[in-house]
Amino acid sequence: QVKLLQSGAALVKPGDSVKMSCKASGYTFTDYIIHWVKQSHGKSLEWIGYINPYSGGTNYNEKFKSKATLTVDKSSSTAYMEFSRLTSEDSAIYYCARENWANWFAYWGQGTLVTVSS
Amino acid sequence: DVVLTQTPVSLSVTLGDQASISCRSSQSLEYSDGYTYLEWYLQKPGQSPQLLIYEVSNRFSGVPDRFIGSGSGTDFTLKISRVEPEDLGVYYCFQATHDPTFGAGTKLELK
Numbered sequence: 001q002v003k004l005l006q007s008g009a010a011l012v013k014p015g016d017s018v019k020m021s022c023k024a025s026g027y028t029f030t031d032y033i034i035h036w037v038k039q040s041h042g043k044s045l046e047w048i049g050y051i052n053p054y055s056g057g058t059n060y061n062e063k064f065k066s067k068a069t070l071t072v073d074k075s076s077s078t079a080y081m082e083f084s085r086l087t088s089e090d091s092a093i094y095y096c097a098r099e100n101w102a103n104w105f106a107y108w109g110q111g112t113l114v115t116v117s118s
Numbered sequence: 119d120v121v122l123t124q125t126p127v128s129l130s131v132t133l134g135d136q137a138s139i140s141c142r143s144s145q146s147l148e149y150s151d152g153y154t155y156l157e158w159y160l161q162k163p164g165q166s167p168q169l170l171i172y173e174v175s176n177r178f179s180g181v182p183d184r185f186i187g188s189g190s191g192t193d194f195t196l197k198i199s200r201v202e203p204e205d206l207g208v209y210y211c212f213q214a215t216h217d218p219t220f221g222a223g224t225k226l227e228l229k
Contacts, residue, residue, distance in 0.1 A: 037167075045159075045167065045210060047218040061217065095166055103157055103172035104214050111166055 002026040004096050004109035011115045012086055019082040020112045022096030029077035030054040033099045036070065036081050039111075040092045047104075048094075051079060086116045120145050122211050122221035130229040137198040139224045141211035146191045148215070155214040158187055158196045161223075162207040170209075171196065201226070 007021040022034065036048040049060035051070040058070050067090075069082045079096055093111040100106030121144040131137050147154045158171040169178045171187035174194060184199045198205055206228065211221040 044222045045212075045220040047220070100178075102176070103169055103178065104155075104212070104218070105157075105159065105167065106169050106178065108166035108168065 002098065002107045004098060004107060006094075006096060006109040006112045009113040009115070011117065013118055014087055014116055016086055017082055017084040018086060018114055019080055020094060020114070022079040022081075022109050024077045024079070024098070027098075029072075030074060034070075034072070034079040035097045035099065035105060036068065037095045037097060037105065038064075038092045039095065040089075048081070050099075053079065083114070086114075088116050090114065091116045120147075120213055120216045120219050122213060122219055124209075124211060124221035124224045126224060127222070128225040128227065130227055131201045132229050133201055133203065135201050137201050137205075137226055139196045139209050139211075139226075141189075141194040141196070141221050143192040143194070143213060145216060147194075147213050148191060154190065156187075156189070156194050157212045157214070158185075159210045159212060160205070160207050161210065162204075165207075167210065198226075 003025045005023045010018050012018045030053045033050050033052050035050040038046045047061050048064045048068050051058045053072045071080045093113050095111045096109040097105035098107040123142045125140045147156050154174050156174050159167040161167040170181050170185050175187040186197045188195050208223045208225050210223050
């Protein structure tokens with residue numbers, strides 16, 4: 001079955017960067033787009049962007065264009081998101097999610113909690 | 119950005135009742151290809167969101183038929199007939215017709 005396994009929680013300092021991973025299994029990695037979604041504590045969800053694992057092509061929410069960088073490693077079926085110049089506003093849970101043709105977020109990872117604190 | 123306004127913010131129900139959640143968009147969600155990219159998600163406590171409905175009214179694989187999505191243009195509704203304990207949590211609508219956005223959520227809880 002489709003599984004997305006995300007990396008563990010991270011505690012990072014303001015101004016630093018963090019890179020999190022999303023390892024896919026149970027399907028052909030290059031067949032489906034991977035999205036990233038942010039959920040600030042107790043709040044709603046924000047779409048960050050997506051990457052096409054086959055082509056490496058990306059599309060970002062304008063709000064996160066200078067903040068997030070999405071990449072993949074096809075050899076390990078893993079998607080990555082790097083978040084740079086972190087501030088307290090970036091403290092959140094970050095989810096990866098896979099599309100399923102007619103919908104955007106059919107399968108979700110368990111989330112990675114990022115805490116930005118000095 | 120397209121704003122999705124969900125009402126009510128919270129909904130208290132008795133098990134077995136029907137629940138209804140509204141999602142109103144600031145712009146029409148019908149795309150030029152004729153499809154309407156409006157989806158519904160449920161986030162149970164401590165879990166990742168899960169897809170319930172896509173393209174307004176299509177249930178995702180494994181979603182019980184007590185979940186019914188409807189609507190068009192700017193007004194959409196998710197109805198849950200005969201609420202069960204596993205239906206409790208926060209419901210979000212989401213649109214991908216324009217730059218993707220989520221609603222603020224509706225919390226479904228027991229009365």
